[in-house]
Amino acid sequence: MFRRHGLRAAAAACCATAIFASPALAGGDGPGAPGAGDDYFPGYGNGGYDVSHYDLQLRYQPADDHLQGTATIVAKPTQNLTAFNLDFALTPKSVLVNGKPAQFSQDGTELTVTPSETLPEGSLATFVVSYEGVPSTVEVDGLNPWIRTSDGALAVGQPEISAWWFPGNDHPRDKATYDIAVTVPDGTEVVANGVNTDNSSLAGWTTWKWRTTKPTATYLAFFGAGNYEINEKTGAFGQPSITAYSDNLGELAGPAKASVERTPEVLNFLSGVLGDYPFEAQGGLVSSEGMNFALENQTRPTYSHLFFRDGANTSVVVHENAHQWFGDSVSVDTWRNIWINEGFASFAEWLWSEAQGTGTAQELFDHYYSQHPDDDPFWQVMPGDPGKDAVFDDAVYDRGAMTLQALRNVVGDEVLTDIARTWVSEKRYSTGTVEEFIQLAEQKSGKQLGDFFNTWLFTKGKPPVGEATGVPASAVKVAAAPPKAVAEIDRTHALLHEH
Template identity: 45%
Template sequence: MRTHRRQAAAGRRTAVLRREAVLATVPVAVAALLGAAGPASAGTVGAAGAGDPYFPLSGNGGYHVAHYDLTLRYDTTTRHLDGTAVLTARATQRLTRFDLDLSGLKVTDVGVEGVTAGFRRSGQELVVTPRRALAKGQEFRVTVAYNGTPKPVTDPDGSADGWIPTDDGAFVAGEPQGAMTWFPSNAHPTDKSSYDFTITVPEGRTAVANGVLLGRRTAAGRTTFRWRQSEPMAAYLATATVGTFQVERYTTRDGIQVYNAVDSREANAAAPVLKQLPSVLDWESKLFGPYPFRSAGAIVDHAPSVGYALETQGRPVYDAAPDLNTLVHESAHQWFGDSVSLTAWKDIWLNEGFATYAEWLYSEQHGGDSAQKAFDALYAKPASDGLWAYPAGDPGSGQNIFGTPVYARGAMTLHELRKAVGDRTFFRVLRTWATDHRAGHGTTAQFVKLAERESGRNLDALFHTWLYTKDKPSRP
């Protein structure tokens, strides 16, 4: 996930001191509609969470969202958001009731298949009761109208996450749980969907989302931007960042549509780094396989209170002008984290360890320090150092998922694998992983199995030592 620009590449996450509380949600009942729907039967209520132990209420059970159509109108002066979300979904069980993730904001209307539905609020859950039960396998549409002043959530490590207001708009970065601050969703990485965004902002502001820009139109002092993300995307990777941006557009020789949006206050510092984006993507494509999306680019905001960058799909968002290491890291996430997504947050080393190791490889292959030198510098840290505080493969809580062990020790695990199986096999494993799980999901167990298959070796001891033990390992 997030690379923190004030940390070394080996461990890029520190808590941001800003702590904006989530607005308490007040239950809203539509008694007549709930009564019309009838009582829920056992086994027909969608679960209030996807079952992730680190974030129990993230995501929901009973359905899969195939597509989100989000229509947003944001006033940068009052910070008021009006939204309509249309979710096209499929029931995975019979449903008399199901949940959506939504924090704060006022819901004014909910419909299922064009018929007004009952709804109530329960913490971060929007509980929806359709007039008629949905059959298992049934495709259905949910429409939610909502409005209010979106506020970020405070993550377990103290950082702000979600819709974060800025002096000229909003910095929108949703990992791990911030998507619910600006649209109702099934907000767990296991549920990936395509997206359409229609975002209206005051004239002079730019609204940047994921995917390809379909068009923009200005009328009556407001500009509407239409974006489409066709490839499957987890909700936390969605963005709708708003600001006063300088825009650059071009198409790479591989046909990737690049859209860069840069705050003028960061433009001079960002320009030489963003100029290298095509070569970075080309280098990573040679290493990891073809770039997985139609679009690429960067959103470089001026958001000094945020303190991190995020790999929002196809177009990472940076709180300030990135350095080259950060650009390489967030670009590598397009393969590892965005295209190949997690099934559980405990496996986040598959995102962060891989992106950190991409930095080491880039340095090694571009005249900088070798990956071995980066490894050695970390291994030199004493056993009391935070690097060895908890296992990278299962950090133990949401508070730890962006800590140094996940990034640095995750990368060290990959380097140990590389030494054990040799370069030829190692790079084949990375490419096969990105190819076989493209647009889908992966687990640590699946990665270990792939590495063992490609190398013909039993690697249990290696992965146990570097991923699942707490203390500093003996010298390899």
């Protein structure tokens, strides 16, 4: 997510450790837990079941922001389940469990469902929720991540958004595949994740169908409805590349296209560093209003027009597409582990700059290290445990990227590449923790790296120059002119943080 991107919307982090390997907490007969065990966001996600697929049938009217929906959730109970929760903010009209009416009650975003009979552990279960509402008017605990625009809406946000358009198990630990069908008035376009499988029109309404076949976290599922120019071509790896640009971009349409249409090139570069691209499609969407951030929605990153005010910006495209590996395929096990997502996405910008000849990663490290004096509050945020209110702090991005360049200096380029490739390969479509990453880095390097990571990720203060910290003497010398990439990266990050 482009947080720096002052553009990302949202906000939160998470704290539980690797103890919780799945969103469901095993147990005997009884209700599932109303949370997934995330210390930063204890109410997010639920226990007692695992979701494998969401089928979302929606009807959306841009004129009044009215959304009707029927969500069919295919799940497997992980205990003998007498009741369970779904994360949902709109108004449910009915709930069926395995075809039978179920009792339900709602408190904020907690929809508690009591089926007519206990659901056996390991059985196939289906939950069908019919609902409606005006998402832009629904606020829970001061939050409303839904983005209404003059011509439609954007269901885009982090870490919360899904509860404002479909019921689900809203935590990265419980990933699923999706079919998303959105019916809108003729002349309105809809873009979502994956591949556009069908479009059909009837009585003044058009239904757009999208499918993603790889496990997807709830906050990475999205749709955008409005007036868009949609382009489809063959992208990297022979996959469909689908891009969408708001009809209202005006003079920013050119620089936006000059940036996002380079996505296949960016993915080819990133796959050379990180290994095989983990998904079935690619592309992006650029809005013209409502957003001041970018988000790595799976297969289809979404960008604010603001990133392109000063011209083309490939840094944000690199950042959001690096998240397809770090964040989307391998997600945070709890939001406390956000450094793995944002540190690698920001470091990918540095590697891209290095490959483009606009500044090496070390030159960028030196610039950011010298830019922040010892007493700068920047050094008081610990990327490995930033706290709920600082999940998207500058330090998570910049100090996070610096950690990886420092690690590169300590273990060498080949070993760091091996660490990154092994991480995304072994944890594909699952989650990971900072502690697991440290363990892998020690295994691959043959070095004890506890002190190194403790200094960079878990200690307040500026890491000192030295071989043990990976900070070279060059870092304390302020260059007369910063690397060329700095202006674009800073612009991108400023936006992300503006949000």
